Amino acid sequence: MKRNEFIKISGLAGLSLAIFPHFSFSTFSKEFTRNQLIGKGNPDIIGESYTSKMHKTTKEAFNKMKAAAAKDNFNIEVVSSYRSFQRQKEIFERKYRSFTSKGLSPMEAIEKIIEYSTIPGTSRHHWGTDLDIIDANASRPSSVLQPENFHGNGPYCDFKVWLNENAEKYDFNEVYTDNGNRKGFKYEPWHFSYAPVSVPMLKEYKEKIDVKKMLAEEKLLGSEHFSDDFIKRYYTDNILDINPKLLPQGSL
Numbered sequence: 001m002k003r004n005e006f007i008k009i010s011g012l013a014g015l016s017l018a019i020f021p022h023f024s025f026s027t028f029s030k031e032f033t034r035n036q037l038i039g040k041g042n043p044d045i046i047g048e049s050y051t052s053k054m055h056k057t058t059k060e061a062f063n064k065m066k067a068a069a070a071k072d073n074f075n076i077e078v079v080s081s082y083r084s085f086q087r088q089k090e091i092f093e094r095k096y097r098s099f100t101s102k103g104l105s106p107m108e109a110i111e112k113i114i115e116y117s118t119i120p121g122t123s124r125h126h127w128g129t130d131l132d133i134i135d136a137n138a139s140r141p142s143s144v145l146q147p148e149n150f151h152g153n154g155p156y157c158d159f160k161v162w163l164n165e166n167a168e169k170y171d172f173n174e175v176y177t178d179n180g181n182r183k184g185f186k187y188e189p190w191h192f193s194y195a196p197v198s199v200p201m202l203k204e205y206k207e208k209i210d211v212k213k214m215l216a217e218e219k220l221l222g223s224e225h226f227s228d229d230f231i232k233r234y235y236t237d238n239i240l241d242i243n244p245k246l247l248p249q250g251s252l
Contacts, residue, residue, distance in 0.1 A: 032204045038214060039085035039126030053082035055128035058194040062131065065170040074159050077136035079144060079190070083125035085218075092120055093221040106225040114238060115186050121214050122239055129198035130175065132190045135159035147178075150189035160189055171195050173245045184237035193246055203248035211235050 035041040047053035054062065066076045092113060099109035113119075124130040134144050138155040150160040167173065172192040176185045212231045215223055240247070 032201055032208075034208060037126070037201065037205045037209055038121040039083065039088060039123060042082075042128060045082050045128045047082070050083075050087075051078045051081055053128065054131070055082075055194070055197050057197055058129050058131075061170050061172070061194055061196075065167065065172060068166065068170070069162060072162060073137060074162055075136040077134050078131050079134055080125065080132040081130070082128040083123060085120050085126060088118060088120040088123050088126070089218075089220060091117055096222045100222075106222050107230075110222060110225060110230075114234065116188070118185075118238070119215065119234065120220060121209075121218060122211065122234075124175065124193060124198065124202075127198055127201045129194045129201065131172075131192055131194075132188075133163075133192060134190060145188070145190050147187050147189055156190075163192070167192055168245075173243050175242050175246060177243050182241050184234075184239075184241045193243075195246055199246060199248055202246070205239075206248070211239075 036044075042055070044055050044057075045053055046056045046059060062076075062078075069076050095113045095117060096106075096109050099112050100106060104112065118124070132145060134149075135156050135158075138159065141149055141155060148154050150156045163172075163174075171194055173195055174189065175191045175193050176182070176188040178187045178189070211234075212226075212228065215226055215231065
């Protein structure tokens with residue numbers, strides 16, 4: 001290896017460890033394909049079911065966090081983990097048909113969908129790094145993924161306190177925070193991301209994926225209504241306006 005190449009690599013390693021002390025340098029040096037970034041195939045995904053499929057490194061960290069939570073009488077249940085492009089497409093198009101059949105215009109339907117659901121090809125769940133989690137030991141409401149369940153007298157209130165105090169020890173961060181200045185997706189106290197993998201994946205997503213071109217190629221139901229202004233706003237507000245701890249350096 002040439003000396004200048006060694007210095008460059010060593011410098012990157014030191015920077016990554018200084019900023020993210022729990023992260024391994026190998027995580028940051030990995031390159032991801034277009035298919036991995038948009039949910040069309042990832043050899044690093046392990047697991048069999050909708051709630052168990054995760055990036056292999058995310059799974060290791062999650063198991064450690066789950067074991068720690070169990071010692072405090074919390075039973076972490078994954079409601080949603082890895083979600084393929086096709087699965088996200090099914091969710092998006094089902095909601096689009098439902099909302100438009102109830103009288104909403106195409107753009108009204110799309111705006112309603114993206115309050116909580118992502119457009120296929122843009123979901124963080126495509127990476128296998130992001131989890132929707134609850135406490136299986138608590139009483140189960142009819143609709144588990146509601147913000148009120150995690151606060152006040154909600155069944156997951158104590159669990160949320162535990163997550164606030166412990167999740168980052170295992171490199172999991174809440175994605176869509178309760179920040180009044182944040183735009184894009186609404187507050188999701190159940191949605192956590194494994195930063196050592198999701199941060200470099202977001203970095204490469206920004207570098208490799210032309211969202212406008214990708215969405216045009218995929219021909220989603222209703223995508224003809226995606227104007228340039230809408231895509232620009234969606235990219236800025238929904239993809240990038242997240243917990244700053246999950247943004248690549250230089251994104252702020």
